[in-house]
Amino acid sequence: MVHLIIEVSKYLMIVLLAIYTYQCFAVFRRRSPERQNRIFNSQASLIYLIHLDAFLVIYASTLDLKVIGLYLVQLILLVIIQLCYKVFYRKASRLVVNNMCMLLAIGFIILTRLDFDKAMKQCEIAVAAIGITLLVPFIIHKLKFFHKLTWVYAGVGLALLSVVAVLGARSYGAKLSFSFGGISIQPSEFIKILFVFFVASMFYESTEFAQVVKTTIVAALHVVILVLSKDLGAALIFFVVYLVMLYVATRKPSYALAGLGTGALASLVAYKLFNHVRVRVVAWKNPLGVIDKEGYQICQSLFAIGTGGWFGMGLYQGMPDKIPVVEQDFVFAAISEELGGVFALCLLLVCVSCYLMFLNIAMQIKDQFYKLIALGLGTVYGFQVFLTIGGVTKFIPSTGVTLPLVSYGGSSLLSTTIIFAIIQGLYILRQDEEGMKQHEGKKKKKVNVKEKRTKREPQRKPEPAARPTSGNGRKKTGFDQDIEDLD
Structure with a gap:
């Protein structure tokens, strides 16, 4: 059954x-x-x-x-x-x-x-x-200062990743987490969100070359710390997210191509340096x-x-x-x-x-x-x-x-x-x-309708001129006019 x-x-x-x-x-x-x-x-x-x-x-x-x-x-x-x-x-x-x-x-x-x-x-x-x-949707909807916390996002993210790289517990060859109050926490999961806010704040401020360089240096620090911790999956996510946001913000394919080339070279170096990577590739x-x-x-x-x-x-x-x-x-x-x-x-x-x-x-x-x-x-x-x-x-x-x-x-x-x-x-x-x-759109539509109505209002015809009258006060007819002409 x-x-x-x-x-x-x-x-x-x-x-x-x-x-x-x-x-x-x-x-x-x-x-x-x-x-x-x-x-x-x-x-x-x-x-x-x-x-x-x-x-x-x-x-x-x-x-x-x-x-x-x-x-x-x-x-x-x-x-x-x-x-x-x-x-x-x-x-x-x-x-x-x-x-x-x-x-x-x-x-x-x-x-x-x-x-x-x-x-x-x-x-x-x-x-x-x-x-x-x-409460998060309410906070996002009501608070308007998130773009001003650029370096707070970067500082908190790099600090937490550094703590994990130094003090983190190993799991299958990688340092991923640390325990706090008996609870195991994997900070990289939350730093992904802070990282997105950091990159968005930087590119919201400017997409000039100098700004791109500064953003790239900080993003590279995130990735390098994750690679040293052997958290390769998270490092790859950070790298790809940055490339996508960089391209969309700047609209310059050269930046994306340079990033892909750098990523390919970094992957080759990681394969040579870390046995952890070679095992997974094999x-x-x-x-x-x-x-x-x-x-x-x-x-x-x-x-x-x-x-x-x-x-x-x-x-x-x-x-x-x-x-x-x-x-x-x-x-x-x-x-x-x-x-x-x-x-x-x-x-x-x-x-x-x-x-x-x-x-x-x-x-x-x-x-x-x-x-x-x-x-x-x-x-x-x-x-x-x-x-x-x-x-x-x-x-x-x-x-x-x-x-x-x-x-x-x-x-x-x-x-x-x-x-x-x-x-x-x-x-x-x-x-x-x-x-x-x-x-x-509705307000504009109402204004346009009023304007059209004003234009379409019919012009008042001028009142016809009063016909001339004969001596006895009666209106002159065409016959009377003819007699006057004869006179």
Whole structure:
């Protein structure tokens, strides 16, 4: 009976997520707010149905009552997120809210299946993260001095990265985090946001050559410290984000080409200097040749994806626990194995939908500072998704980067919810700009209508001259005039 439930549920989840994914893109063709709201409400229902379906399978497979308690906590959290944005941020993007909830729900599902204790901890972190970040859209919308804190962003970022490089704990050969009060923190996850604000502030002030040089030096210091810490995934994200923001701000391809050349040279140097880099490249080039050592993780990932096929094995029917660090770097492989390739592709498209929304805000918002912020944060998110899935599928060497909102990790989860909250604040600002534009358009239209009415008012015809009268006071007729002429 349990196998039948698992088999039916996996197809149901695929169908539900496929419908949700279709609606992510179909909503842009609906111009009517009523139709868009119907789609958003439908998406929210699909999130709850997928979450419920998966937890019914998890409970049927484990018969653990703690699963029901965890499900209820997660459900309440998802409902609270939806309600808070509906009540407090009516101008916020409901598509971004729905996508965030969907990614969180998928992360809760797969983590509960892989490790119940980690799923519990992830849920606790999510509650704290949502509680902290609910004020962020309000702060972004109301406060206007963020572009003035340029060197504060740089100073805090470089200081924290330096502390990690010196005192950080090693994890798989890299210094990534340090403990504070019994809590492990990975500062690079938050410094990515400060870095984007720093670059945006610098280029908002000026894009002259001297300003570009100063910005490049500070950006290079961030990357160098991360390379020395062997946090290569974060270093690559910082580098790419800077190149994208540099090109968009200056519109000079020569800067981007110079940056790409420098990056290629730096990669070659890192390959020669760090054994950590060479190990990952060897595992990428020929994982089967070193399956007992360097290639074991990527081989297990590829086996899992191949075994799952298009429709997956079903929850608890695969062996994702054979993949090292599966809850963090390789969670996409576990999803592909048990929930299927179609489900994994739909998950990827949901991430693409988030990225497109970020870029859409960057293109439409008028303020140059906020435009660069949206672009930078969108690049952080999109490139991190690319690095994660590219490493899992052997498209690129593994970089040890987590899948945002899905993978296990408190720092990653909190930093990503901050990014989404900042984007919501920028979306509200864009809505305000649209409202002002429409208001000004209506005022101009009224003025034009008044001017047209004034021009179109008919000119009054002059009153006809009074006809001459005859001597007895009677109006002269044509006959009288003829007589006068004869006289």
